[in-house]
Amino acid sequence: MSAVHNAVAKSRAPGGAARRPSPLASAAGGYVLSLLLGLIAIAVWQAVADFSSLKQWLLPSPWEVIQAFAESPGLIMRHAAVTAEEALIGFAVALAVGAALAVAISQSRLAERALYPYVVASQAVPVIAIAPVLVVWFGFSLMPKIIVIVLITFFPITINMVDGIRSVDPDLVSLMRSMGATRWQVFKLVQMPSALPYFFSGAKVAAAVSVIGAIFGEWVGANEGLGYFLKYSSAQFLTARVFASIVVLALMGLILFSAVAFVERKALPWAKRPSAQN
Amino acid sequence: MKKFLLATAVALFLMAALLMTACGGDDKDKLTVILDWFPNADHAGLYAAEAQGYFKEEGLKVKLQAPGNPEDPPKFVAANRADIAISYEPAVILARAEGLPITAIGSIVPTPLNSIQVLRSSGIASPAQLGGKKIGFTGIPTEEVYLKAVLSKAGVNPSSVTMINVGFELSKALISKQVDAIIGGYWNVEAVLAEMEGHPVNVFKLQDWGVPEFNELVFVVNEKRARGADENLRKFLRAVAKGHAYAVQNPDAAINAVVKASQESDRELVTRGVRLLVPLWRSAPQPFGLMDEAKWRSFIQFLVDNKIVEKPVAIDGTMTNKFLQ
């Protein structure tokens, strides 16, 4: 009796916890590791700033960046809110424009041949080149920022979604036809749902990039927003503020991306996800 | 599918709404002023006027706006997208030569702030020692011309220096020793920035070295408007004059006005810059903003002689003092 009891006791880790790792531990472990990596990076950064000959105006230390936040949190957040609004609206418009183009291109060979070259060429246009035109036409309103963001972010959405619509198994389309489906029914019941995972892929890329798109839009012409704040601070050698802005921008991109990923998980319950346990 | 249609509809509605806000209201007594650069010491008189209510007294609603790009302001005004812009006399002349319909109506800074700067630690005490050096500039062609004039006066062969385009952040290029000297920096802004970073500089003012005097900062409006009789412009310049008078008497208050309106501005930078400008403003020709026509002519000729403009632009339509008289 006691031997069995001992054997059972030995198989438990000290503290009484079961030996088998819970699924939750691996997920939480990932986040902990990420945080750890971040802290190590910050520590290295602090060391480099302290011990190298790089001046404060070139590379502020993490502590100086935190101080920049603490000095004027309201100011930074005010500009951040402006940029966030631009990024969100621009992203939404890009989704609509990108999806509309994808549908047009995928449904008609004529539309494809007519539009595709412009879609691709649009990506080679440097924003700086069209900035004066945008700003003279639209002034410092939201519009130029939206245009810039859409220009930069619609592309992954369109390209991915066209691939998605085209990825439909032609045999499935034949099957639908054999059941008497109209072209619209094929589009609605099969092509669009097929395109959805691809759409989300494109949307995730667009989300991450829409923040930087907002910054470029602000550099075209703005009086507020982190792009304006960043540029002005840089010109005044207030580099800690520049880095503080960058941190906020990174967080914004991360949040927007995560939001899209979250919606994706809800919208695509059938999609297989890579699991650490497999 | 429904979701997509809904999203598209929402997006289109948003776009329409935004388009409407883009075409701003048509308030007769509202004036949009586009600054030449981020709000800084040069604008202390303007911000003082705003803070002291001088614009309001004249019945004006004035909006002071920073540009996205220093080259934008004249274009805005030419396209009637803004009422007034702050620009530089050289830029105005060049724009006129290109056919841009803009006219200068008053000066903020009547002499060049533009200068050549070197690190004091470099030991270069005069432009005569710039032979064989690398000079950073912002890419504006007039700066090449200024440099040539200065070097010629100093007895240095202009082709012995290399000009490097370092963009608009000149002080950084100088401090990091990418270049030996910079041109295009203001002696009350870039020089101060460098000193604040612990790198004092030697300043060689352009007008001391053979460049004819020009107004560094002027107000420009659309030419058509300048030819008209817009009373608001007169009122604006009056309020601006009062603002500068106030700033000369109360520099600290003026500094506060700038920093309060533009929290992104560095207080120390604005303070030092204003203190350097006050003597200039104190001795400026009256009424404040008055421009010297003869000096405009000789500067235009200077640009023509140096082949920056093909032929002289007419004074009429380029500058006018009529809203100051």
Add this chain to the structure above:
Amino acid sequence: MAMTTPLLQVHGVSKTFVEKTRELPTLRNVSISVRQGEFVSIIGPSGCGKSTLLGVIAGLIPPDEGRVLLNSAVVTGQVGLAGYMPQKDLLVPWRTVLDNVILAQEIAGVPRAEARAKARPLLEEFGLGPFASAHPHTLSGGMRQRAAFLRTVLFEKELLLLDEPFGALDSLTRSAMHQWLLSLWERLGKTVVLVTHDMDEALLLSDRIYVMTPLPGQVRSELAVTLPRPRRYDLVLTQDFIARKAALLAALRDGAALAGAA
């Protein structure tokens, strides 16, 4: 024997596929007929055009020559008249099993709730009841084929065209499916045209077998399978069955030889 008009008649169908400059004659003058309630198999070596023939009957592939008649009406090239089940199950991953099988109903405009209600009891019968709300990727191969079959049945057409439905399954599952299909067909009483390359399958399930030659596919011979119904799987071990299989094998070889000689 009553001389009623066959449900399905295929007269002299020929089809040549043209790819760039290459011509691929696939069917040559194929004629078959199927009476209501019959189970007919089409057997032949791989790539002999059997699937193409089914596609022509389904209206998906227009023939170069020939006609397809359904209840004496010419329906060549018309889709939506027969329940077509291609080789791949083609269950869409984003729909549950229940929503997959009602696809045909949805296309016909039946409201979802009504279609689902109709499908549920049949899901039970097909052994898929507990999987109604599951997604296809959680089902085994055999279950997926059953779901695809149910989708075809729910199209509510008299004629079913099955293209090698059990080709991708392992032999154990396949024989289970044969048993299942037999009992189902006996209950539903549909008219079935089955394309297969499996001799056991053809003999076990069909009333008649058409033997096709290799490309270009022609009907070489026709075998009547007079084994008594209802049939059970252990039939495959009987002498009678083996004798018929030998005959079928000979017919297939004969067809191949014919094509080889041509």
